Amino acid sequence: MNTILEQTFSVPFRYAVAFTEDLFDPNNSIFVDSVRGNRVPKVLFVIDNGVADTHPDLIGKIKTYSKANDDVFSLATDPIVVIGGEACKNEEEIYQSIVEATHLYGIDRHSYVVAIGGGAVLDMVGFAAAISHRGIRLIRIPTTVLSQNDSAVGVKNSINAFGKKNYLGTFTPPVAVLNDFNFLKTLDDRDWRAGLAEAIKVALIKDLSFFEWLEEHALALARREMEPMKIHIIRSAKMHMDHIAGKDPFEFGSSRPLDFGHWAAHKLEKLSNFRIRHGEAVAIGIALDSAYSFLQNRISEQDFQRIIQVMKTLGFELFAPELQGENLIQGLKEFQEHLGGQLTIMLLEELGKGIEVHEMESDLIFKSVDLLRTLEEKSQLINS
Amino acid sequence: MNTILEQTFSVPFRYAVAFTEDLFDPNNSIFVDSVRGNRVPKVLFVIDNGVADTHPDLIGKIKTYSKANDDVFSLATDPIVVIGGEACKNEEEIYQSIVEATHLYGIDRHSYVVAIGGGAVLDMVGFAAAISHRGIRLIRIPTTVLSQNDSAVGVKNSINAFGKKNYLGTFTPPVAVLNDFNFLKTLDDRDWRAGLAEAIKVALIKDLSFFEWLEEHALALARREMEPMKIHIIRSAKMHMDHIAGKDPFEFGSSRPLDFGHWAAHKLEKLSNFRIRHGEAVAIGIALDSAYSFLQNRISEQDFQRIIQVMKTLGFELFAPELQGENLIQGLKEFQEHLGGQLTIMLLEELGKGIEVHEMESDLIFKSVDLLRTLEEKSQLINS
Structure with a gap:
């Protein structure tokens, strides 16, 4: 019994x-x-x-x-x-x-x-x-x-x-x-900038109006003006807090929507021996998963360009040599192991709205990396 | 602002x-x-x-x-x-x-x-x-x-x-x-017996009828009959579960009512270099805090004797040389540090009902130890 x-x-x-x-x-x-x-x-x-x-x-x-x-x-x-x-x-x-x-x-x-x-x-x-x-x-x-x-x-x-x-x-x-x-x-300029990547992340997956606000204030933020910095911090902190309180604070499920752009970011940090700081890696990770979303026809080219533009205005580099090769793909597996359960990755359905998927194609990841490299080369050409 | x-x-x-x-x-x-x-x-x-x-x-x-x-x-x-x-x-x-x-x-x-x-x-x-x-x-x-x-x-x-x-x-x-x-x-006889101390503990502070059930079945339990063992485990587990679910599962407060008898038990285990097992130490700790409750006129001598009797029937030793001296008192301080905040100790108000106090007098602790030693000497005299 x-x-x-x-x-x-x-x-x-x-x-x-x-x-x-x-x-x-x-x-x-x-x-x-x-x-x-x-x-x-x-x-x-x-x-x-x-x-x-x-x-x-x-x-x-x-x-x-x-x-x-x-x-x-x-x-x-x-x-x-x-x-x-x-x-x-x-x-x-x-x-x-x-x-x-x-x-x-x-x-x-x-x-x-x-x-x-x-x-x-x-x-x-x-x-x-x-x-x-x-x-x-x-x-x-x-x-x-x-x-x-x-x-x-x-x-x-x-x-x-x-x-x-x-x-x-x-x-x-x-x-x-x-x-x-x-x-x-x-803070030095790198750290001032790096943190803004998390605000762009949360805006892109949850709140178009916050993304538009960031576009509008990107130049002021790049110039280190304090007022928009304070406003964005409170708004971003609040969004992160609401998300945590909203469901599954201790992450018993496999989903981790706030980790948009993070699977590649974690791997990049390690591959670069932490030369690339977390926020900088997140910016690149956002660019990569946005490129992937664009190449999968989830978002328009114009939307993709807006994402790239706001991060360039803030001063982010959006490519790193460590993105190339098979090592990056290994990051997907590690991300899955860390979360446990099914692979769950956040992509973009539109600006301000994320969508969870359960697989990513290696070929399309490589194409996304190529796209970022091309953009970076073009912008260096313009700046030189 | x-x-x-x-x-x-x-x-x-x-x-x-x-x-x-x-x-x-x-x-x-x-x-x-x-x-x-x-x-x-x-x-x-x-x-x-x-x-x-x-x-x-x-x-x-x-x-x-x-x-x-x-x-x-x-x-x-x-x-x-x-x-x-x-x-x-x-x-x-x-x-x-x-x-x-x-x-x-x-x-x-x-x-x-x-x-x-x-x-x-x-x-x-x-x-x-x-x-x-x-x-x-x-x-x-x-x-x-x-x-x-x-x-x-x-x-x-x-x-x-x-x-x-x-x-x-x-x-x-x-x-x-x-x-x-x-x-x-x-299990060897010591481990079979040792666990029963936690059941006596929870019965004494929460449920007179469970204590009476334990009195009634003490001899059968000492004889290693399986049926009362199973019944007592389910009942004791349920009481512990209800207590945890009832309030403060992660113990944010200073109170820890389930730790009746435990301040001395933790110290005894260490002082004896873990020769005394946890459950055995808890039995002695229960005896000590019951003696203290009796000497403070919280419970009657008869009630105190019933507590001692059920534990003796189960085969517990209720005295250890490590109880003597200043070392034991140090256990109170360590217990407080571990819980944090105010010292909070559970004593007995009556059989089946605990009461929290925020200080213990050293003199009365020493007298309680003396009482346990006297009882032990008397029972050895009877058995020899």
């Missing part, structure tokens, strides 16, 4: 995503309000060395801010500075050192780990926090366009392993995401 | 907890039904060496069963056998080898990892599965009383680190829990 019991429950999550300037200014209460509670928790800060270098006053400001609010929270220790960029996800010792810090400084499940930096540092610190004590509260303070408009508002963390990007990680929502626009001012 | 967006969503979980016999008998469809889907997934089996040793036909049966059902699922590789017991949670290489196996055999998010063994192996394999690809589907096949009536039906996994029990882990529900009563027949 068998007995079968069914277990069902839902776990509710809630967090604020704030947009501000000068987060640790003595008069800015957003941070202190985020950790306020009925006891005085310890807070462990971990900072991207790229941010610490370009903001040499940051650690001092955090200490002053903490002292002024010592009735609400206390620093577990001086802020820890870690190597930023993909390196921090590749080198296991860095992630181990953060896990060990939670042990050394007695950071419990009601304390906070605060990660300040680009997407890679947020991913790595987030993973360390997610598995220590089965999950320490995490506050993300993203400092790049890419992390503010996309990755930091989401629920994922990860490190790389076995040469596979994001092989180890969890779905663990943060308790707060605090975006400080001031960090964007010191 | 600050902008603050609120993100809220709920993540639904659902899994079956089945009770059966001879799970891999060709005619038993429970396992194959658990992995049936619209593709043929890979399944990676990991087996506790204690189970593999006492069931030398198990691996052969799994292979035969897999071959007979190769239209539904496929073995990723031969079942992997790992060291069971707390050792597998202490030695990082063991957990690393399981993570590496998911990489080597291409186990994706829609494949399955199946863990067969006692609670420690289920914890360790569950953790490896939970963080690989941000979560591979896990099926637990618990083989001890302790894991069938309590831990395996829950949502936690873990390994030990920095000398701290369960320091690394996640809250990740399994996709199925398949209990095979046949595994219980080969």
Whole structure:
């Protein structure tokens, strides 16, 4: 005789995503309000060395801010500075050192780990926090366009392993995401630009009017004007948040519509040994899957040209030698393995509307690569 | 100008907890039904060496069963056998080898990892599965009383680190829990008995009638009769499941009512270098916190004696030299750090009803230890 019991429950999550300037200014209460509670928790800060270098006053400001609010929270220790960029996800010792810090400084499940930096540092610190004590509260303070408009508002963390990007990680929502626009001012041009690819991505698959807004403001964004940058970040972050909340936040299914352009991007990053940054690779991936959508007669040539044009105006390169050859195709297989289940790729049905497909033809991928190379050669001819 | 967006969503979980016999008998469809889907997934089996040793036909049966059902699922590789017991949670290489196996055999998010063994192996394999690809589907096949009536039906996994029990882990529900009563027949007397402590625990804090049932059947259970064992497992598992589903499955609060008797138990396991098994330590922890509840006049002497009596009938030792001295008290601090937030300890208000308190007096803990030692000396005198 068998007995079968069914277990069902839902776990509710809630967090604020704030947009501000000068987060640790003595008069800015957003941070202190985020950790306020009925006891005085310890807070462990971990900072991207790229941010610490370009903001040499940051650690001092955090200490002053903490002292002024010592009735609400206390620093577990001086802020820890870690190597930023993909390196921090590749080198296991860095992630181990953060896990060990939670042990050394007695950071419990009601304390906070605060990660300040680009997407890679947020991913790595987030993973360390997610598995220590089965999950320490995490506050993300993203400092790049890419992390503010996309990755930091989401629920994922990860490190790389076995040469596979994001092989180890969890779905663990943060308790707060605090975006400080001031960090964007010191970004180099590549990072300023790179993050815009995720906004183009989400606009192309979900919202024509946002794509048109991006077309309209591409030149201002390329000129590093702050106002359109802020507007686009809030709008893009909101779209990403709505998508996550809308269905399957922990991605139990095979579908991952927000990964338009990403199968090739992940592979390109690795093939280029991370010379090509994530956002830059996403721009190329968008161009490739848009070319493929055009060659499959899903979108018109005019639509394809608009996509290329907005990314060229922003300053993206839309071709890389690593696109050529069989290596790229291997990325499809890896993408499928990472998602699990059936291969599911997002293409474009029209501007502002994605469509999921379950196979891609190698021949047409090669033709798409050729098309991108031709366009790149033509534009170099014009510019020379 | 600050902008603050609120993100809220709920993540639904659902899994079956089945009770059966001879799970891999060709005619038993429970396992194959658990992995049936619209593709043929890979399944990676990991087996506790204690189970593999006492069931030398198990691996052969799994292979035969897999071959007979190769239209539904496929073995990723031969079942992997790992060291069971707390050792597998202490030695990082063991957990690393399981993570590496998911990489080597291409186990994706829609494949399955199946863990067969006692609670420690289920914890360790569950953790490896939970963080690989941000979560591979896990099926637990618990083989001890302790894991069938309590831990395996829950949502936690873990390994030990920095000398701290369960320091690394996640809250990740399994996709199925398949209990095979046949595994219980080969348990040694200590493990048969040890798991009963968790049933006494949940009965004492939640359900007087279950406690009375346990009193009534204590002798039959001590004599290793299968029928009351099965009945108590299903009832205890159901109570644990209802509790988890009822509120705060991922333990965001400080409260952990199911951990009655556990603050001392965790410490005792470590102080004894795991000579005292988890369930045995829980029995002593229950005795200690019951003595404390009695000395605080929360429960009557008669009630206290009933608790001691049912555990003595089952054959538990209710005293250990490690209880003496300051070391034990340190366990309170570690328990608080692990849960985070305010110290929250469950005591007894009456038989079948727990009550949470936020402090324990050292003096009264020492007196409770003295009381247990006196009772133990008296019972040795009677038996000698």
